[in-house]
Amino acid sequence: MVSRRTFLAGSGAVAAGGLGWFQTGPATATGQVGSGLVSAAHSGGGRRLLPTFARPRHLHYGDVSKLSGGDQTLLTTLQGVVNRSRPELYFLYSPGGADGVDARWLRNTGVPATRYADPLDLVAKYRHRVRGAILHDPEVPDSLNVATTLAGLENAVVADAAQAKAHGLRVVKDLRGLFDDDRLKTYRWQLEHLFPRCSHQLLAGLPPTMVVQAENVTWREIARETRQIRDESNRGTYTLDVSPALGQDAVYVRFQDSFGDDGWGPSILSLTAKANGTTLATFRPGTPEEAPYLFDGVNSSIGAAGNRFADGGGYFIYKFTPPAGTTSLTVTVEMWNQYLVTATDTAPTRIEPFPYFRDYVVATKALVSWLPPNGPTGELLKEHFAAVGPTTPYAGWFANDVAGEWSGVDLAAQGGSEVLPADFYMNGTVLSGVAAPISNKVRKFTPITPKKKIYVTLTFGEGDNVQYCQRHMRDLWDDPRRGDAPVNWTVSPLLADIGPAILSHYQRTATRNDLLICGPSGAGYTYPGAWPADQLDAYFQLSGTYLRRTGMDLVYAYNHRENDAWVPFSETIGRGYAEHTQLRGIIQSWEKGDLLVRRGGLPVIGNFSPPGKAAEYRAALDQHTKSWTGDAPLFIAGAINAWSWTPSDVAELAELLTAPYELVLGNVFFDALNRVL
Known part of the structure; x- marks a missing residue:
């Protein structure tokens, strides 16, 4: 009998072939760069898009969840240099100790491991494996990315001056004073001087800093919308008295969603702050006048009307510094939808280096930047895409939240690159080297005869994000009610390279009511309609390769946007999917649920994405289908918000979907749809 531990460790107890499993692991020596890193283009067993690593034999690990971003960056870049030869270092970033998600994956690897109570002791243990430190300039945040690129090229770690001294690290390169706050100039220098030395197998995009929540902050509630309003019907001018938060030098005013599970949080169009009746600040969001007061806007976006909004778990914070002796502080805002306004006199966050995914960037000697995809920085980002070949992945993410996502993915597509959302993907150098069996067999099912x-x-989204697959999806997957109701789970087929043990775990532990389907929009997140016509087939061919490797025949896909709306797939795009992949159907991101066409012979259905939880979802379905006459079957591809729903919520919805509804998995759904469309 083969235990799960042995099986996930890739013991080979289940042979490739008969059961449709192939074994992942290190390639032959001809594909190696250095002694352990495996080149994507030359690895054995077929083409790989992403570099992989040798199979780990023993891991040294520690819990870094309570360390500063600076110390985490030091350790993560050390991990990149050491693990390039063979993975030896693994870190627990998530809280929860042995129950945290990183600890669960470590156990699943089956690799023997030694725990270090103080993970910083590993710097001394492995100091002889690095040449020293690249010192970043704390006054110039983007220098951290330049230091990371150099660390990969120079076999060094990234540190500040104090860290280098404390750990006895020789200074390989000191970046202090070499750059200023001109991001464009910094990254152009890097492109011209460092990129020729870098690996061209991928580009990376990582924020140099992150916002960390401060401890022991007390927020006072100032105003709350208690109704679930999504139509601006409460739009008005509100004068908020934040005087109760006066005490220290500044007051911080936070706007967030009063209902975090449906995506209709606060929007503001203008703001005026007055101290003792005298105007302290007045501005509209997104303007230069707002900038001095926007303390934290990372988790918010600017809307089409110039409004700043934050949905779900997002928020934005303004900082006002009234004159000494101020006894009255008011904030007047034009505001609407589901707002919760709170205030404090304690700085609620601090800025620290962003450490995540840097092990993979350093180990692969990739160029890492952080260029907002609009304006002059967007033009420089275009030059990055032009410098690499078609289908070269851009791994990481983009600045400016949702707006940055749409414009960034679109820009990458125009440059012939797909996106691998991976900025919060941890221990990639370990997980890409752990051997694990992956099934290449398409899931069998029993067809149904469509009735009236x-x-x-129902489909959980977000699966294009390998960090979601690694982190939040694992928490959802471990919900005790998973399997009670049929649901599709989007995952990235690129996990076959960068996380085979993760994909193998989901394949092996799926119930009969769980179906893994490909996340947007194939082998990497992209908008096919934005690709150059002469390069698009290369993306479809790549997607076909990975869909066949991972046994998936359905895809949730996006296309490009025009006038702030999604564009249906063209016949050319549908034909590309049909000719180069084994797809039986496509769910296109659409939200309104009123798209149903054939493209290239494949059925394409737009998803329906109502707000709220089970009861509200059922009510929205009733409203959406009220014109159905019952004379023929009707098909609805329902979207499930992975950040606010759980399998328990899906099970609750399933109990409400009585006749005339029938809840089915995606393979059954598209088989039936193909018969009647």
Whole structure:
């Protein structure tokens, strides 16, 4: 009998072939760069898009969840240099100790491991494996990315001066004073001087800093919308008295969603702050006048009307510094939808270096930047894409939240690059080297004869994010009610390279009610309609390779946007999917649920994405289908918000979907749809 531990460790107890499993692991020596890193283009067993690493034999690990971002960056870049030869270092970033998600994956690897109570002791243990430290300039945040690129090229770690001294690290390069706050100039220098020495197998995009929540902050509630309003019907001018928060030198005013599970948080169009009746600040969001007061806007976006908004778990914070002796402080805002306004006199956050995914960047000797995809920085980002070949992945993420996502993915597509959302993917150098069996067999199912019913298939989104697959999806997957109701789970087929043990775990532990389907929009997140016509087939061919390797025949996909709306797939795009992949159907991101066409012979259905939880979702389905006459089957591809729903919520919805609804998995759904469309 083969235990799960042995099986996930890749013992080979289940042979490739008969059961449709192939073994992942290190390639032959001809594909190696250095002694352990495996080149993507030359690895054995077929083309790999992403570099992988040798199979780890023993891991040294520690819990870094309570360390500063600076210390985490030091350790993560050390991990990149050491693990390039063979993975030896693994870190627990998530809280929860042995129950945290990083600890669970470590156990699943089956690799023997030694725990270090103080993970910083590993710097001394492995100091002889690095040449020294690249010192970043704390006054110039983007220098951290330049230091990371150099660390990969020079076999060094990234540190500040105090860290280098404390750990006895020789200074290989000191970046202090070499750059200023001109981001464009910094990254152009890097492109011209460092990129020729870098690996061209991927580009990386990582923020140099992150916002860390401060401890022991007390927020006072100032105003709350208690109704679930999504239509601006409460739009008005509100004067908020934040005087109770006066005490220290400054007051911080936070706007967030009063209902965090449906995506209709606060929007503001203008703000005026007055101290003792005298105007302290007045501005509209997104303007230069706002900038001095916007303390934390990372988790918010600017809307089409110039409004700043934050949905779900997002928020934005303004900082006002009234004159000494101020006894009255008011904030007047034009505001609408589901707002919760709170205030404090304690700085609620601090800025620290962003450490994540840097092990993979350093180990692969990739160029890492952080260029907002609009304006002059967007033009420089275009030059990055032009410097690499078609289908070269951009791994990481983009600045400016949702707006940055749409414009960034679009810009990458125009440059012939797909995106691998991976900025919070931890221990990539270890997880890409752990051997694990992955099934390449398409899931079998029993077809149904379509009847006069409303067939619904539900899909958890976000699976293009390998960090989601590694972190939040694992928490959802471990929900005790998973399997009670049929649901599709989007995952990235690129996990076959960068996390085979993760994908193998989901394949092996899926119930009969769990179906893994490909996340947007194939082998990497992209908008096919934005690709150059002469390069698009290369993306479809790549996607076909990975879909066949991972046994997936359905995809949740995006196309490009025009006038702030999604564009249906063209016949050319549908034909590309049909000719180069084994897809039986496509769910296109659409939200309104009123798209149903054939493209290239494949059925394409737009998803339906109502707000709220189970009861509200059922009510929205009733409203959406009220014109159905019952004379023929009707098909609805329902979207499930992975950040606010759980399998328990899906099970609750399933109990409400009585006749005429029938809830089915995606393979059954598209088989039936193909018969009637």
